[in-house]
Amino acid sequence: MIAKPLALMVALATLAACASTDHGTRTAGQKPSNLQSTEASMWYQMEDFEKSLRHSGRVIDDPALQARISDLACTLSGAHCADLRVYIIREPSFNASMAPNGMMLVHSGLLLRAETIDEVAFVLGHEFGHFLENHSLEQYAAMRNANITGAVVGSLLAGAGGGAFSSIGYVAGFSSAFAFSREQELEADRLGLEFTQAAGLDPAGAAAIWKNLYSEMEATSNRRKAKDLNRNGMFDTHPMIQERVRFLDSTIVSPPQSNDQRRQYRELIRPHLKDWLLDTVAGEDxxxxxxxxxRMLRQGEDIGILQYARARIFLMRGETDDKAQAESALLISIGAADAPAEAYRELAAIQRDKSDMANAALNLRVYLEKAPDAADRALVEAQIIDLEDTIQ
Incomplete structure (x- = not known):
């Protein structure tokens, strides 16, 4: 698994009654043969979770995006296509995960950070590799043999009483108990690479997405978060991710990905770009x-949206000179064709603080022109009147 913010999917679905840690390779259409087994029980609990998920409001409603990602997962999984159901959910963390019942979750945070569809393909192939090789069931069997699962299982089942989604936060605390081993992660990387290549996609994305993610982690302003990621998520240790990159770099022989690939992928996610960026900014890292x-700005597209997101970061962070940096970013944003209406409102607030009442009033008027149905319209209209009164 790449990371585990929705650990319920991993934790509940990894239960199996077999004492052996070797569950072999999954066959297409495979389901639990013993309907009285713990594995079967957890399988059907995952189906309940899936029903809750469909009505949760967290699944992104974008038929074109859904079709592209589902088709991609189907291409990668071959004969197992009919076993998979893909859900794209609005969740800012970099993550994709898959339950043994065939439910695959793809987070918006993953799609935001990817630069090409080939990078997404590798991550989905990685997750399918875990599914194909029954890694979660093998991990549970290993823990069961070590006599460390009883309390965890009992707590999970008790915590699930309030419904699938109400228990997510509770179960997340146990996610580290179900972390895949280094060997399983590297095997999933190898399989993900094989599936990507077999599908005729560019395997260069495999190393690229890890390198970019590592750079983002290195830039974090939240050291505790970095430590937690290293321990519980995609970065078991720094050498782990470096080991993965070395393996992938040594395996890949294709040229780097092209700008055309990046442009095509950005076009696919563009309808959600502002919302996904702001979700990430809200995490305060x-x-x-x-x-x-x-990094996204270096592609030379979506300048208005990306500069607006940068301005929001500076305004939220509030360090010395951050307001000036926010103003600069907003001025660049409103000079671009794709500037969000909110950029004018944010710029007006800075200008008002600087006693530049005329420009503040002007930018608030532009904001209302671009967002005629704005929820704060009455408040903004009152602000414009106040600003224009001070000019007179």
Whole structure:
């Protein structure tokens, strides 16, 4: 698994009654043969979770994006295509995960950070590799043999009483108990690479996505978060991710990905770009968010949206000179064709603080022109009147 913020999917679905840690390779259409087994029980609990997920409001409603990502997962999985159901959910963390019942979750945070569809393909192939080789079931069996699962299982089942989504936060605390081993992660990387190549996609994305993610982690302004990521998520240790990059670099022989690939992928996610960026900014890891936005800016597209996101980071961080940096970013943003309406409102607030009432009033009027149905319209209209009264 790449990371585990939705650990319920991993934790509940990794239970199996077999004492052996070797569950072999999954066959297409495979389901639990013993309907009285713990594995079967957890399988059907995952189906309940899936039903809750469909009505949770967290699944992104974008038929074109859904079709592209589902088709990609189907291409990678071959004969197992019919076993998979892909859900793209609005969740800012970099993550994709897959349950043994065939439910695959793809986070918006993953899609935001990827630069090409080939990078997404590698991550989905990695997750399918875990699914194909029954890694989660093998991990559970290993823990069961070590006599460390009883309390965890009992707590999970008790915590699930309030419904699938109400228990996510509770279960997340146990995610580290179900972390895949280094060997399983590297095997999933190898399989993900094989599936990507077999699908005729560019394997260069495999190393690229890890390198970019590592750079973002290195830029984090939240050291505790970095430590937690190293221990519980995609970065078991720094050498782990470096080991993965070395393996992938040594395996890949294709040329780097092209700008055309990046442009095509950005077009696919563009309808969600502002919302996904702001979701990431809301996490208050300003260093990582700045690194992400600046990397995306280097592609030379979506300047208005990305500069607006940078301005939000500076305004939220509030360090010395951050307001000036926010103003500069907003001025660049409103000079671009794709500037969000909110950029004018944010710029007006800075100008008002600087006693530049005329420009503040002007930018608030532009904001209302671009967002005629704005929820704060009455408040903004009152602000314009006040500003224009001070000019007179």
């Amino acid at each position: 300003y260093g990582a968010s700045l690194a992400l936005s600046e």
